[in-house]
Amino acid sequence: MPSFNFFKRKGKDVSKLSNKQNNIQATNPVSISRNLDDRLTIEDALNLLDRIENTITRNLLTELGKTFEDTNLIFQHINNIAEDLESEEIDIEEEKLAPLVKNTKNTIVRALKRESSNILTIPKTFDEFVKFKESLDASINRFGEVTSSHSRIVNTFMKKHANSLRGDLKKISDISGKLSNGFDELSMEKKVVEECRVNLSTLKANIDEKEKSEQDLKSIDNECIKLDEEIKLKEIEIDDLKSSSDYSKGLKYLHERERINNERKILIDKLNQISSHLTKAANKYSYGLTKATVEKIDTIVNKPSEIAYKSDISDYLHLLKEMKESVTSNKVIIKDSNKILQYFDILASELPNFKKEILKLDSLIDKLKDKEKATILDKLDQKEEEKKKANEYLIAQNQKRDEIIKDKMKIEEQIKTILKVIEEQLQRLSTKKYKIMTSPE
Secondary structure, eight states, X not given: OOOOTTOSSOOOOOOOOOHHHHTOOOXXXXXXXXXXXXXXXXXXXXXXXXXXXXXXXXXXXXXXXXXXXXXXXXXXXXXXXXXXXXXOOOOOSSGGGXXXXXXXHHHHHHHHHHHHTOXXXXXXXXXXXXHHHHHHHHHHHHHHHHHHXXXXXXXXXXXXXXXXXXXXXXXXXXXXXXXXXXXXXXXXXXXXXXHHHHHHHHHHHHHHHHHHHHHHXXXXXXXXXXXXXXXXXXXXXXXXXXXXXXXXXXHHHHHHHHHHHHHHHHHHXXXXXXXXXXXXXXXXXXXXXXXXXXXXXXXXXXXXXXXXXXXXXXXXXXHHHHHHHHHXXXXXXXXXXXXXXXXXXXXXXXXXXXXXXXXXXXXXXXXXXXXXXXXXHHHHHHHHHHHHHHXXXXXHHHHHHHHHHHHHHHHHHHHHHHHHHHHHHHHHHHSSOOEEOOSOO
16 A cells, blocks of 8 residues: 655554454354254255355455445545635745646646545445455555655645545555455455365266266176176087087097198198208399299299199209209309209209198098088187187276276275365354265265
């Protein structure tokens, strides 16, 4: 607040707000809530907060009602002072000061009239109270500016009005302090109310999340029961299939097929091992040849087992012979050529034998094939796969369940903590101890 330093003496300070005014509590809400049960739902608590907030605001405005009226009366009195000052002729001994004093008087009169003519509406809500206080503070600042800047002339030539004006401005300055105290106390209470509202909203969200977790757990438990039943059913079906005569036949067929496949693998690995020694020679020999010839050479070196399924292998045997001659005549120069030459002959010798043996094994597999035998094995594989997937899904569901339980425990701790805070806030605001219900009873 500005100091009205055109005053030569200080007035006495008015007493500050009484303890009752400085310690605004929601005493009325206590009487309002006496008819309520001590146990409140979240909705009940929000309604209670609304009543508390309305009551503490109404109480403050009621207590300050006379202060609001006095403010307007003081403004009216200041307006009267301005009118008296405007009509008064000031006696000025020094002629040269007359224009300055006259202009100063006119400036002060205009400022006082402008500010004092603003009759403030008596507030009935918190927002109106804030507007009233802000308007008063703005007027006090402007009163201070005009009187301070002309203090010497006012004290010298307008003593009579200065004393009266000093008293009025001191009164509205004290009123401003009184309103500030009330505003601070009310804002503090409203802040607690708003924090309590936010906490109730957070509590509601936590309760909803907890209920969702409980529903999710029920759903997972039901799903796990179904999965357990499904796994048991698959085990029974697998046991039934394995105990059938067809399964024994199918298993015998499977073992025989595995034996033949192992023999095929041994033959193919042996052929690949021989052909791998010819890689360098084949790469050098392939330069400048046609695409078809290069593909045949690639088959000889990297996929020799495929030759067995060609109707005529003579082209491949001829290529082997040509590659060997190129190495022998040094048209294709490779390191350790003497060691490599033998593999041309070995592969040329093995290819016809390999074709004969591999086709023989393929023929055995064809003869072993039996639709019924294969069907029961396929069914068994299918049931085993279904059981495996059910087990994997069951494990995943149980892991998800553990995570939900862990999160639910955290939420429950948060609910306990925030419940304690809310109940303490409600007790502070209403001086009554309430219990917030978090579940229907």
